[in-house]
Amino acid sequence: MTTTATAPAETPTDAPTLTATGVTMRFGGLTAVRNVDLTVRHNEIVGLIGPNGAGKTTFFNCLTGLYTPTEGTVAYKGVKLPPKPHLVTKAGIARTFQNIRLFANMTVLENVLVGRHTRTKEGLFSALLRGPGFRRAEHASEQRAMELLTFTGLAAKRDHLARNLPYGEQRKLEIARALASDPGLLLLDEPTAGMNPQETRATETLVRAIRAQGTAVLVIEHDMRFIFNLCDRVAVLVQGEKLTEGTSDTVQADERVIAAYLGTPFEGAPGEEEAAEVAAAEARTEEGDEQ
Amino acid sequence: MNAMNSMNPQKTANDDGTGNGNGNGTAVPTTETTPVIPLPLGTARLLTATGALLSAASTFLSWTWTTAFPGNLTVTGYPGGLQLLTLTGALLTLAYTLTAWNLPGLRWLNPAAGHNATALMATATLATTWYTLIAISVQLGGLANLEPGGYAAALTTLLTLLGALALPLDRRTAHSFPRTSHLSTTRTGTALRSILRTIRPGRTDRQPPPARPLPTWAEILIITAAFGLALGLVTYGIGTAYGELFTGFLLLAGLGAAALTRAGLLGRLTALTAKHRTPTVTAAFAAAALFPLTQDTDQYTLIAVNILIFSTVALGLNVVVGLAGLLDLGYVAFLGVGAYTAALVSGTTASTLNIHFPFWAAVLTGAAASLVFGVVIGAPTLRLRGDYLAIVTLGFGEIFRITVGNLNGESGPSLTNGPNGIPNIPDLVLFGYKFGSTHHLGSITLNPFANYYLLMLLFTVIVVLVFSRAGNSRIGRAWIAIREDETAATAMGINGFRLKLLAFALGATLAGLAGTVQAHVAYTVVPEQYVFAGPVPPNSAFLLAAVILGGMGTISGPLLGAALLYLIPAKLQFLQDYQLLAFGAALILLMRFRPEGLIPNRRRQLEFHEGTTGSSTLTHAEAPTP
Numbered sequence: 001m002t003t004t005a006t007a008p009a010e011t012p013t014d015a016p017t018l019t020a021t022g023v024t025m026r027f028g029g030l031t032a033v034r035n036v037d038l039t040v041r042h043n044e045i046v047g048l049i050g051p052n053g054a055g056k057t058t059f060f061n062c063l064t065g066l067y068t069p070t071e072g073t074v075a076y077k078g079v080k081l082p083p084k085p086h087l088v089t090k091a092g093i094a095r096t097f098q099n100i101r102l103f104a105n106m107t108v109l110e111n112v113l114v115g116r117h118t119r120t121k122e123g124l125f126s127a128l129l130r131g132p133g134f135r136r137a138e139h140a141s142e143q144r145a146m147e148l149l150t151f152t153g154l155a156a157k158r159d160h161l162a163r164n165l166p167y168g169e170q171r172k173l174e175i176a177r178a179l180a181s182d183p184g185l186l187l188l189d190e191p192t193a194g195m196n197p198q199e200t201r202a203t204e205t206l207v208r209a210i211r212a213q214g215t216a217v218l219v220i221e222h223d224m225r226f227i228f229n230l231c232d233r234v235a236v237l238v239q240g241e242k243l244t245e246g247t248s249d250t251v252q253a254d255e256r257v258i259a260a261y262l263g264t265p266f267e268g269a270p271g272e273e274e275a276a277e278v279a280a281a282e283a284r285t286e287e288g289d290e291q
Numbered sequence: 292m293n294a295m296n297s298m299n300p301q302k303t304a305n306d307d308g309t310g311n312g313n314g315n316g317t318a319v320p321t322t323e324t325t326p327v328i329p330l331p332l333g334t335a336r337l338l339t340a341t342g343a344l345l346s347a348a349s350t351f352l353s354w355t356w357t358t359a360f361p362g363n364l365t366v367t368g369y370p371g372g373l374q375l376l377t378l379t380g381a382l383l384t385l386a387y388t389l390t391a392w393n394l395p396g397l398r399w400l401n402p403a404a405g406h407n408a409t410a411l412m413a414t415a416t417l418a419t420t421w422y423t424l425i426a427i428s429v430q431l432g433g434l435a436n437l438e439p440g441g442y443a444a445a446l447t448t449l450l451t452l453l454g455a456l457a458l459p460l461d462r463r464t465a466h467s468f469p470r471t472s473h474l475s476t477t478r479t480g481t482a483l484r485s486i487l488r489t490i491r492p493g494r495t496d497r498q499p500p501p502a503r504p505l506p507t508w509a510e511i512l513i514i515t516a517a518f519g520l521a522l523g524l525v526t527y528g529i530g531t532a533y534g535e536l537f538t539g540f541l542l543l544a545g546l547g548a549a550a551l552t553r554a555g556l557l558g559r560l561t562a563l564t565a566k567h568r569t570p571t572v573t574a575a576f577a578a579a580a581l582f583p584l585t586q587d588t589d590q591y592t593l594i595a596v597n598i599l600i601f602s603t604v605a606l607g608l609n610v611v612v613g614l615a616g617l618l619d620l621g622y623v624a625f626l627g628v629g630a631y632t633a634a635l636v637s638g639t640t641a642s643t644l645n646i647h648f649p650f651w652a653a654v655l656t657g658a659a660a661s662l663v664f665g666v667v668i669g670a671p672t673l674r675l676r677g678d679y680l681a682i683v684t685l686g687f688g689e690i691f692r693i694t695v696g697n698l699n700g701e702s703g704p705s706l707t708n709g710p711n712g713i714p715n716i717p718d719l720v721l722f723g724y725k726f727g728s729t730h731h732l733g734s735i736t737l738n739p740f741a742n743y744y745l746l747m748l749l750f751t752v753i754v755v756l757v758f759s760r761a762g763n764s765r766i767g768r769a770w771i772a773i774r775e776d777e778t779a780a781t782a783m784g785i786n787g788f789r790l791k792l793l794a795f796a797l798g799a800t801l802a803g804l805a806g807t808v809q810a811h812v813a814y815t816v817v818p819e820q821y822v823f824a825g826p827v828p829p830n831s832a833f834l835l836a837a838v839i840l841g842g843m844g845t846i847s848g849p850l851l852g853a854a855l856l857y858l859i860p861a862k863l864q865f866l867q868d869y870q871l872l873a874f875g876a877a878l879i880l881l882m883r884f885r886p887e888g889l890i891p892n893r894r895r896q897l898e899f900h901e902g903t904t905g906s907s908t909l910t911h912a913e914a915p916t917p
């Protein structure tokens with residue numbers, strides 16, 4: 001177990017940090033993610049963008065084992081990951097959630113200590129006996145947690161309940177908690193949602209600092225300035241499929257991306273007849289609902 | 292919003308859907324300090340003080356003419372029975388009224404320095420007194436049975452309360468109090484609401500100033516004195532000779548405790564105990580160990596042993612429910628496994644196994660059997676979440692009882708004597724010390740149940756230590772994380788299934804331990820002791836109620852909850868027929884007004900910012916559903 005603020009030193013191996021190949025996720029008839037390939041290399045910040053409902057969060061859930069992908073594989077540093085969230089975290093991928101999921105009735109410090117779970121071993125018996133080894137391990141965990149809280153600027157709030165933190169600090173705490181597992185790859189799902197411009201800029205700095213410590217970052221975000229400032233590479237997901245991938249400049253210039261966001265159709269504008277048809281169909285379903 | 296059901300053990304998980312609400316709305320003042328009854332401050336104080344003094348004096352009069360009502364309230368000249376409770380309440384009210392004048396010797400009584408404690412204490416006195424007078428009238432058939440002293444007591448206590456309500460009280464502002472439509476339409480509704488928001492305890496915005504630091508020995512002395520007082524109270528409660536006295540005591544003690552909380556006195560004591568943990572635990576158990584010495588007969592010691600068994604098992608259940616958030620509705624089966632195992636190897640002639648283990652071996656066997664049973668039941672069921680788990684554990688609990696009832700050699704293999712159970716379990720002998728006989732150690736006399744009481748106390752200490760050490764460790768944090776949000780917990784690298792199984796197995800083992808002593812205390816084990824819900828306390832429903840009533844995730848909560856749930860039915864014989872009804876009603880009221888339980892979790896005390904708007908609805912929505 002490391003007590004330094006940096007992740008264990010890694011020599012960049014040939015295998016990229018994350019390799020997702022042909023990931024497909026179907027919910028019944030709906031294909032939320034279709035045959036997506038993505039790699040994240042050592043120490044890279046990669047952005048994942050796309051309109052709402054494009055399947056970004058679903059893709060994250062496939063990567064972290066929350067969902068078992070219908071098809072495709074996910075590998076971390078060349079080793080295929082089993083679709084079990086705790087094993088994925090143990091392997092070295094940590095994440096935050098789009099809708100903050102802190103342990104609301106635990107303190108800030110305890111939240112981060114829970115994040116240390118995979119990097120510590122003390123079992124029930126050592127907790128009951130409270131030997132010197134247990135005390136040392138608890139002390140080391142607490143020290144590491146405090147380092148992370150200082151790193152994210154939450155040290156002063158260590159004894160507050162997570163639910164009493166303001167929104168921006170809750171997001172920061174989620175990041176601190178994820179970092180506690182000393183990940184090689186951090187997945188951030190909309191880390192600046194609901195933040196004001198200042199907080200967003202602070203988050204940008206934080207993500208850079210995380211990368212500087214040797215952790216690769218894959219980040220979903222709707223704030224384009226944030227993404228194009230920060231990311232080495234950006235992938236665009238539209239209706240479950242990867243539309244394109246490249247540097248900020250190439251993606252920004254890509255017309256299909258703009259179209260996907262603005263909703264301009266690729267070929268031919270919807271005619272008036274089509275609009276009328278849609279309206280009629282809607283009317284029919286409404287009638288059906290009433291019966 | 293997720294925050295609202297985060298304490299709910301039945302929470303179902305979904306992919307990534309639920310969010311965490313942050314309930315901070317705009318800041319509106321939620322409290323005000325105003326009297327309920329408009330009177331000048333000086334008048335109000337004088338009224339309260341005079342009222343309290345007169346109430347105290349009224350207890351020296353005769354309240355009724357006949358000794359048919361227990362406790363002899365007929366004597367003029369000194370108080371007796373229930374009058375003593377009124378006297379205590381009145382004197383405390385007087386003391387709290389006097390703290391308002393900032394008399395030097397009294398300031399420690401009311402660190403929060405509001406008047407609410409006075410009002411609550413006056414309410415406590417009124418409740419006890421009026422209960423007594425009503426009980427006299429009902430039992431003896433009419434108000435005619437009251438002597439002038441009784442009327443005086445009724446009037447003076449009412450006067451005290453009215454005076455106290457005219458004091459400036461911290462209350463929730465009208466708009467912060469949930470408006471229920473049927474209440475707000477009537478004038479009495481408005482008045483009721485106004486009083487309700489005055490006396491609702493436990494949600495104080497007034498933070499008492501930090502205590503003046505005392506020398507360590509003085510602080511430890513205070514802790515010791517507090518536990519001594521607690522022992523006195525418990526001894527009094529257990530020893531109350533008739534139901535009316537117990538009810539009166541419960542009213543005074545309950546509302547009085549609310550007053551002390553509101554005064555900030557209990558908060559200070561909690562802070563002291565948190566500072567000196569080892570002395571606290573030592574003092575608590577020293578006080579508990581002294582209990583049998585206060586008793587001459589076995590009668591109340593037996594009650595005390597049973598309370599200890601019940602509360603120990605409740606604390607074991609608290610590992611499962613309070614820490615890991617697993618709703619186990621068949622927990623009593625593990626107590627049964629431990630008890631049956633101990634009975635089978637106890638050497639009783641009624642046992643089908645003709646063996647006699649020494650007690651330590653019986654304890655280990657019982658605990659191991661419970662552990663195995665727990666793992667066997669837990670392994671398939673813990674993959675279920677929420678409601679399903681509750682239903683399946685309920686089923687397994689009943690299966691245990693029915694199976695044990697059928698292993699009688701006719702409908703199944705011969706092992707447990709079926710519904711007749713295993714009687715004649717011999718008394719324990721440990722290192723030559725016979726638990727079944729009375730021992731004299733110098734001037735101390737220990738009767739058989741006192742022996743068992745002390746043995747059981749040792750087990751309680753073990754369970755308390757296990758609970759606090761396991762809870763305050765990597766494993767315990769993982770349990771709490773699972774309770775809070777299982778999906779997030781697994782995303783933090785916690786193997787949800789394994790840790791839930793560990794909690795389940797530990798809970799089972801602790802219940803098994805308690806069961807091995809229970810078998811010897813009860814001398815008999817029968818399947819009907821281990822039902823889901825029944826009139827005799829250690830059953831699954833009562834265990835769960837003890838945990839929720841007392842306060843989930845705390846140590847003292849389930850101990851207190853179990854003590855109350857055991858004593859109330861034992862003392863109030865007239866409740867027998869309505870016990871389950873009363874129990875249900877009590878739970879509903881508790882969930883409505885104090886969902887966090889009698890003793891709130893330490894975590895809840897950390898809610899620094901709960902004074903802001905919306906907090907009350909947040910806490911309410913968090914009510915764990917039993």
Ligand SMILES: Nc1ncnc2c1ncn2[C@@H]1O[C@H](COP(=O)(O)OP(=O)(O)O)[C@@H](O)[C@H]1O
Binds near residue numbers: 032055
């Ligand atoms: N558990 C699920 N069951 C069924 N459909 C789902 C589930 N999770 C996500 N979806 C659907 O998958 C699509 C992609 O959702 P999501 O990944 O949340 O999008 P994004 O994060 O890009 O906004 C949406 O149409 C959503 O309704």
Ligand SMILES: [Mg+2]
Binds near residue numbers: 056058098
């Ligand atoms: Mg999303």
